[in-house]
Structures are given as structure tokens and as C-alpha cells.
Amino acid sequence: MHNTRMKSAPLDILSNEECDRIHGTTVDILRQIGVHVPHAEARSILADAGARVGPDDRVYIPEDVLLKAIESAPLPSQESRWLR
Amino acid sequence: MAKLDSTTRVLNTFEGKPLDRLPVFDIIHNVEFVEQVTGEKVTADNAEDVTCQAVRQNLDLVRHFCIPADLEPRYEVDEDGFQYRVEWWTKEIKRRPISSMEDAVELMKKDIEAIYTCLEQGKFCHQAKEHLQLFGEWYDYPEEVNDHFERIVKKLGDTMMIAPETVPGLYTATNRYGFDWFVYLYYDYPELTLQYYDALIDHELFRIDSFAPTNLSKVALISEALAFNTGLMWPPEFIRTVVYPRVKKCIDRWKKYGYYVILHSDGNKWTLIQDLIDMGADSINPCEPLATMEVKRFRDEYPDTVIGSMVDCQYSLAFGTPEEIRSETIKAIEDSGGARTLIGSTSEIHHAIPVENALAMYETARNYWL
Numbered sequence: 001m002h003n004t005r006m007k008s009a010p011l012d013i014l015s016n017e018e019c020d021r022i023h024g025t026t027v028d029i030l031r032q033i034g035v036h037v038p039h040a041e042a043r044s045i046l047a048d049a050g051a052r053v054g055p056d057d058r059v060y061i062p063e064d065v066l067l068k069a070i071e072s073a074p075l076p077s078q079e080s081r082w083l084r
Numbered sequence: 085m086a087k088l089d090s091t092t093r094v095l096n097t098f099e100g101k102p103l104d105r106l107p108v109f110d111i112i113h114n115v116e117f118v119e120q121v122t123g124e125k126v127t128a129d130n131a132e133d134v135t136c137q138a139v140r141q142n143l144d145l146v147r148h149f150c151i152p153a154d155l156e157p158r159y160e161v162d163e164d165g166f167q168y169r170v171e172w173w174t175k176e177i178k179r180r181p182i183s184s185m186e187d188a189v190e191l192m193k194k195d196i197e198a199i200y201t202c203l204e205q206g207k208f209c210h211q212a213k214e215h216l217q218l219f220g221e222w223y224d225y226p227e228e229v230n231d232h233f234e235r236i237v238k239k240l241g242d243t244m245m246i247a248p249e250t251v252p253g254l255y256t257a258t259n260r261y262g263f264d265w266f267v268y269l270y271y272d273y274p275e276l277t278l279q280y281y282d283a284l285i286d287h288e289l290f291r292i293d294s295f296a297p298t299n300l301s302k303v304a305l306i307s308e309a310l311a312f313n314t315g316l317m318w319p320p321e322f323i324r325t326v327v328y329p330r331v332k333k334c335i336d337r338w339k340k341y342g343y344y345v346i347l348h349s350d351g352n353k354w355t356l357i358q359d360l361i362d363m364g365a366d367s368i369n370p371c372e373p374l375a376t377m378e379v380k381r382f383r384d385e386y387p388d389t390v391i392g393s394m395v396d397c398q399y400s401l402a403f404g405t406p407e408e409i410r411s412e413t414i415k416a417i418e419d420s421g422g423a424r425t426l427i428g429s430t431s432e433i434h435h436a437i438p439v440e441n442a443l444a445m446y447e448t449a450r451n452y453w454l
Contacts, residue, residue, distance in 0.1 A: 013399060038184065039185070039264075039268045039271075042268070
């Protein structure tokens with residue numbers, strides 16, 4: 001998984017293990033409890049990406065779909081190129 | 085050089101004139117700090133006086149702040165069905181009256197109508213307010229805000245208070261509707277959403293026109309949420325074509341009245357800075373180390389622009405030692421080149437910051453003569 005610690009942080013508030021626990025719990029929540037997505041087209045896009053759509057407009061996001069989304073998020077250096 | 089008063093120090097900073105030291109700029113939302121530096125217990129009766137005293141003793145420039153008139157948290161429900169948790173230093177929406185797109189569309193139409201009805205009556209609109217518990221939000225009419233502002237200015241001595249903050253739409257909209265509903269609305273109903281966005285801008289322009297002629301301040305702050313710590317919060321195309329023109333309207337309006345403008349957005353905003361300067365911003369704020377914002381790089385790339393608020397309040401001020409805070413403050417002063425810089429926390433002296441850490445920052449800044 002990604003190292004979620006910030007390079008510029010002068011202090012260590014969370015250990016690597018604690019960061020891992022937070023990330024692991026986030027993955028569990030998105031996969032098992034899911035998230036309410038009231039917009040039909042948004043649900044359809046998530047389903048096409050590999051998420052499971054359940055009753056009451058709830059979407060369950062597997063870990064591999066989540067990690068793929070994180071990988072595809074733009075970095076600041078890329079935004080710079082897009083903006084100009 | 086001779087010691088300057090706070091107001092002159094702030095104005096010289098914006099004008100690039102000589103300084104005795106860098107001005108200290110912050111918000112103090114920490115009752116323990118207020119009580120320790122004033123020696124007074126904060127009560128509902130003396131809250132405004134002692135808060136102003138603490139500000140006067142420590143800051144050269146202060147943002148429009150919350151007054152701890154009621155220290156007990158409480159819940160409120162407004163006429164539209166929004167539930168808020170209110171604390172003396174902030175206000176947070178806990179429940180929105182939206183459960184479907186139809187609800188969201190109806191609410192947005194009602195909000196637009198409510199805003200323009202209020203503007204026709206020359207009053208501020210509840211639906212267009214930021215709802216952060218700042219004292220300027222307590223009133224319906226401009227004269228009431230201006231009177232309260234003037235009363236506080238008198239209690240601040242020569243410490244300058246920034247004009248009531250301008251929030252050019254996006255923050256207010258995403259706070260009221262939530263990010264999810266706002267994005268869904270913009271996607272499905274772009275015309276309606278932009279009408280609402282423009283109504284919020286018209287409300288802000290009315291607020292500027294209502295306050296600016298009083299000349300009770302010379303500095304304005306425009307606050308918009310554009311970035312996270314890791315990068316932009318919105319697609320670049322949306323920022324350029326939708327956000328920028330509306331932010332510029334607000335900058336231009338303050339400039340028309342001769343105010344210096346601080347552009348405030350949290351986060352990693354390196355890619356926006358030149359555009360914001362080109363639109364007229366005199367200062368970029370804050371400069372958060374956790375968002376990769378660095379004073380030295382900023383000074384090298386933007387030598388003529390005022391930088392502000394760089395001592396980290398999430399980690400350093402909250403969890404560091406006074407000695408670490410002193411080092412961080414001295415580094416910020418030295419990296420800034422000793423000019424065009426407002427020294428202070430990256431947001432505010434919140435309640436989790438130990439008093440000795442806040443004092444370490446302020447005393448270091450006040451005692452570092454240029």
C-alpha cells in the first residue's frame with residue numbers, strides 16, 4: 001500500500017502500523033459497509049469500474065478498485081500541466 | 085529603525101516599505117490562551133473585552149473572529165430544516181434537509197429566490213451565509229455588522245482587524261449542500277447551479293459594498309476552498325472557467341475601494357498562485373508545510389507578494405515543544421527574507437494548542453528585529 005505519511009511533517013503523530021490500521025479500516029468500510037450514492041449515473045460509473053451496487057443505492061467498493069482509483073489520482077505536477 | 089505601531093507595520097508590509105519586525109497575524113480561538121494572557125476568567129459578560137485584549141496584546145493583524153459569548157455547545161435547527169452544532173468558535177452542519185435530487189433542486193431554487201429577496205430589501209440572507217459563527221454573521225443588516233465591527237476595532241487599539249471575510253460562493257455552496265449534492269447538482273443542472281453560484285457572488289458583492297466605505301480596515305480576505313494538502317480540490321478546467329471569474333469579481337470590488345486583498349485557500353495551491361496574483365491578490369495565505377507549501381520557495385518565485393500564516397497548527401503548534409516552535413518561527417522569518425510576510429499559525433490558535441506554544445511563536449516573532 002501507499003505510505004500515507006507526509007514528508008514535510010516535523011513530528012510523528014502516528015506510527016506506520018497505526019497508518020496501516022487506518023487504511024485497512026477504510027478499505028473494510030468501503031468494501032463491507034459501503035457508501036450511499038444517490039445519483040444513478042454515479043452508481044453506474046462505479047459499477048462499471050468494478051464496484052457492487054446493492055439495495056438502497058448503496059455501493060460496495062472492493063480493495064482493488066479503490067487502489068486503482070488512488071493510483072489514477074493526479075499528482076500536483078500533472079495538475080500544473082493541465083492548468084496552463 | 086523606530087518601533088512601528090501595528091497598523092503601520094501591516095500597511096508597510098503590503099506596501100513593501102521598511103519594517104522594524106514582521107507583523108504577527110492570526111486568529112485566537114483558545115479560551116485558555118485568552119485567560120492566561122489577560123489574567124481574566126472568560127464569561128459571557130466579558131468575552132468580547134478579554135478576547136480583544138488578548139488579540140491586542142499579541143497580534144498586529146487579526147481575522148474577523150468568533151467571540152466566546154456562549155461556551156456551551158448546542159444544536160440549532162433553522163427555518164429550512166438544517167441542523168447545526170454550534171460551538172463558540174465554529175458552527176457545523178449536522179443534518180441537511182436533502183434526501184433526493186428533487187429535494188436538492190427545490191432547495192436551490194428557494195435559496196436563489198431568498199437571496200435576491202434579501203438583496204432587494206438591503207439585508208443579508210441567512211441562506212447565503214457561511215455559518216461559521218463569526219460575529220458578522222449574527223446580523224441581518226449592514227449597519228448592525230458595521231457598528232459591531234467598529235466597537236471591536238476600538239477595543240483592539242492599533243491592531244488591525246481584517247474586514248468581514250468574503251467567501252466567493254464555492255465554500256458556502258459545498259458547505260450548505262455537501263460536496264456530493266453540489267457536484268450532482270452541477271452535473272445534472274449546470275444552469276441552475278451557476279445561477280445559485282452567481283446569487284452567492286451577488287450577495288458577497290453586496291457585503292463588500294456594505295462594509296468597504298466605512299474604512300474601518302484596509303485589508304480584505306477572500307476565502308475559498310480550492311485545494312487539499314495533496315493538490316487541487318476541483319478539476320483545473322472548472323477552476324479556470326467557473327471559479328476564477330467569480331473570485332475576480334470579488335477581488336476587483338475590494339480593490340475598487342482601495343483594500344489590500346489576501347487570497348486564502350488551504351492546501352497545495354502552487355499551480356494557482358500566479359493566476360491569483362494576476363487577478364489582483366496582494367497576499368497568498370496560508371502557507372501550510374503539510375501541503376508542501378514552503379516559505380523559501382514562495383519568496384524565490386513570488387518576491388513581490390505577501391505570504392502569510394506558515395507555522396503549522398495541525399502538528400507543530402498542537403504537539404510540538406516551545407523550542408521547536410521557536411525554531412520553526414525563526415526559520416519562517418529568515419526564509420521570508422524579512423519582508424512582505426505575515427507571521428502566524430496556518431489557521432488559528434485552536435483549543436488544542438498549548439498556550440506556551442502559541443506564546444513561543446508570538447514572542448519569537450515580536451522579538452525578531454529586522
